Amino acid sequence: MSARLRYYLPTIAVFVGGIAVWEAAVRGLQIQRFLLPAPSEIAGALVGNWEELLAAGRTTLIEALGGFAIGLLAGLAVAFATARFALARGALMPFAIAANAIPIIAFAPIMNSWFGVTSPLSKMMIVAMLVFFPVMINTVRGLTSADASTLELMRSYAASEVEILRKVRVPAALPYFFTAIKVGATLSLIGAVVGEYFGGATVALGRMIVESASFLRFAEAWAAIIIAAALGIGFYLIIIGIERIVMPWHASIRGTG
Amino acid sequence: MTDRQPVVTVAGVDKTFRTGEATTHALSGIDLAIGGGEFVSLIGPSGCGKSTLLRLMGDLTQPSAGSVTINGKPAARARRDRDYGMVFQAPVLFDWRSIQANVELPLEILGLPAEARRERARRMLELVELSDFGGHHPWQLSGGMQQRAAIARALTLEPKLLLMDEPFGALDEMTRERMNDELLRVWERTGTTVVFVTHSIPEAVFLSSRVVVMSARPGRITDVIEIDLPRPRTEATRELERYFELITAVREALRAGHGPAATAREATPAEGEP
Numbered sequence: 067m068s069a070r071l072r073y074y075l076p077t078i079a080v081f082v083g084g085i086a087v088w089e090a091a092v093r094g095l096q097i098q099r100f101l102l103p104a105p106s107e108i109a110g111a112l113v114g115n116w117e118e119l120l121a122a123g124r125t126t127l128i129e130a131l132g133g134f135a136i137g138l139l140a141g142l143a144v145a146f147a148t149a150r151f152a153l154a155r156g157a158l159m160p161f162a163i164a165a166n167a168i169p170i171i172a173f174a175p176i177m178n179s180w181f182g183v184t185s186p187l188s189k190m191m192i193v194a195m196l197v198f199f200p201v202m203i204n205t206v207r208g209l210t211s212a213d214a215s216t217l218e219l220m221r222s223y224a225a226s227e228v229e230i231l232r233k234v235r236v237p238a239a240l241p242y243f244f245t246a247i248k249v250g251a252t253l254s255l256i257g258a259v260v261g262e263y264f265g266g267a268t269v270a271l272g273r274m275i276v277e278s279a280s281f282l283r284f285a286e287a288w289a290a291i292i293i294a295a296a297l298g299i300g301f302y303l304i305i306i307g308i309e310r311i312v313m314p315w316h317a318s319i320r321g322t323g
Numbered sequence: 324m325t326d327r328q329p330v331v332t333v334a335g336v337d338k339t340f341r342t343g344e345a346t347t348h349a350l351s352g353i354d355l356a357i358g359g360g361e362f363v364s365l366i367g368p369s370g371c372g373k374s375t376l377l378r379l380m381g382d383l384t385q386p387s388a389g390s391v392t393i394n395g396k397p398a399a400r401a402r403r404d405r406d407y408g409m410v411f412q413a414p415v416l417f418d419w420r421s422i423q424a425n426v427e428l429p430l431e432i433l434g435l436p437a438e439a440r441r442e443r444a445r446r447m448l449e450l451v452e453l454s455d456f457g458g459h460h461p462w463q464l465s466g467g468m469q470q471r472a473a474i475a476r477a478l479t480l481e482p483k484l485l486l487m488d489e490p491f492g493a494l495d496e497m498t499r500e501r502m503n504d505e506l507l508r509v510w511e512r513t514g515t516t517v518v519f520v521t522h523s524i525p526e527a528v529f530l531s532s533r534v535v536v537m538s539a540r541p542g543r544i545t546d547v548i549e550i551d552l553p554r555p556r557t558e559a560t561r562e563l564e565r566y567f568e569l570i571t572a573v574r575e576a577l578r579a580g581h582g583p584a585a586t587a588r589e590a591t592p593a594e595g596e597p
Contacts, residue, residue, distance in 0.1 A: 215411050215415050216415055218383050219411070219415050221402075222381055222383065222402065222407070222409040223405060223428075223432045223433075223480075224404075225432045229432055233417075233431070233432075234417070237417065237419045240419075315418045315419045315420075315460055316418070316419075320460075
């Protein structure tokens with residue numbers, strides 16, 4: 067326990083020190099409140115608006131998780147369908163890679179008009195689009211990553227395509243898949259919050275940030291940002307936890323054991 | 324220990340590869356019969372088609388002409404019946420499986436119940452002296468141990484035929500010699516037939532009952548040398564005068580098989596056969 071504490075001590079020191087410097091700077095240099103509120107003021111806004119923040123966080127989290135699930139399932143479905151057929155893969159992948167490079171958030175107003183500004187579905191669809199491409203592209207890469215000698219070995223056992231998929235392709239794809247959903251977890255919170263900037267239910271983190279800022283209640287805007295950040299980090303940590311359980315054999319994990 | 328019922332019969336085999344406009348004649352007029360319990364090495368310069376010939380026996384590629392018969396049936400049928408085990412130059416072990424689970428893989432595909440799988444894999448690991456490492460993962464083992472696990476995996480199906488494609492090519496000289504000793508011990512205990520592709524003349528002589536010498540462009544068999552060293556072969560075998568005579572005989576056969584132009588190629592250790 068003490069070894070553990072010693073390991074994390076520098077991190078904790080940097081965190082506490084950073085907050086202290088921030089507080090001191092705002093007070094000492096008399097920085098205008100609308101430019102940068104002091105941490106103590108943000109903490110006050112967090113406590114004072116706790117219930118509203120919690121409700122807003124729930125709305126945003128549901129949008130993010132719902133969109134993440136839709137994007138994940140669609141990405142996996144397309145990946146498994148195309149990984150099997152080299153021709154379909156060759157035809158689709160250039161489009162997928164190109165689509166992955168478009169700023170998908172630009173579609174937010176269009177999704178609002180398609181699925182309704184106040185409907186959580188419009189935000190979920192933006193998140194789903196953001197999550198879909200990395201999941202699909204990485205899973206296809208993973209499923210086709212098994213090398214020739216591996217496939218020859220399976221062929222020498224007269225293994226069926228389904229067995230090769232289950233015993234070789236899927237396990238080999240896991241590291242690629244987890245890389246994609248770690249990116250997707252972060253993107254899903256970004257997508258939900260930014261989607262809300264373009265209008266939607268009032269009790270949502272994105273709306274709270276926009277509205278607090280427009281009324282110059284910056285401490286409240288910061289408090290909402292902190293909730294969004296906490297949700298994003300929490301989601302990411304949960305996925306890392308699952309990754310460790312699912313593939314303890316992978317080089318990126320076993321090194322830290 | 325050698326019964327003369329042929330396990331492998333290669334008759335009139337030609338193999339050509341088309342790469343764009345060009346046609347490469349990888350193998351030409353190959354005839355070879357290998358009896359049960361034999362240990363036969365295929366040796367020759369890069370591009371002589373020795374790996375291709377081995378892959379033809381395993382039905383991992385098909386001949387352009389002629390036939391390959393394993394245990395009296397076509398190679399494709401023998402592969403579906405899982406009549407042979409294959410060992411590649413790389414161990415090809417799966418990181419997500421323990422050594423025990425890697426060795427069990429062919430039995431899983433065969434559909435054996437879990438208890439029988441565990442038992443058989445344990446026996447094979449014992450055979451290659453990896454009993455204590457069943458619970459380890461591949462990355463925790465040295466290269467030589469990984470290759471031993473691959474051999475155990477190839478043997479779990481108790482095949483009559485073991486096809487080995489330069490299995491010790493990536494190992495250092497000392498490990499390779501130790502692996503050769505172990506392979507012979509396993510071979511003597513299982514009585515399986517081995518076809519062994521190698522670049523190394525001493526390795527071929529030490530292991531084999533016959534050495535098949537091949538040459539390139541087109542790939543063909545130029546000589547077959549009987550290795551009449553006494554068995555069991557041990558460390559002492561490597562010091563026999565006859566051992567050195569046979570090494571010289573194989574070297575001369577290789578030289579006779581290809582002209583001075585090809586001699587320079589012999590020095591390149593990497594094999595880039597299609």
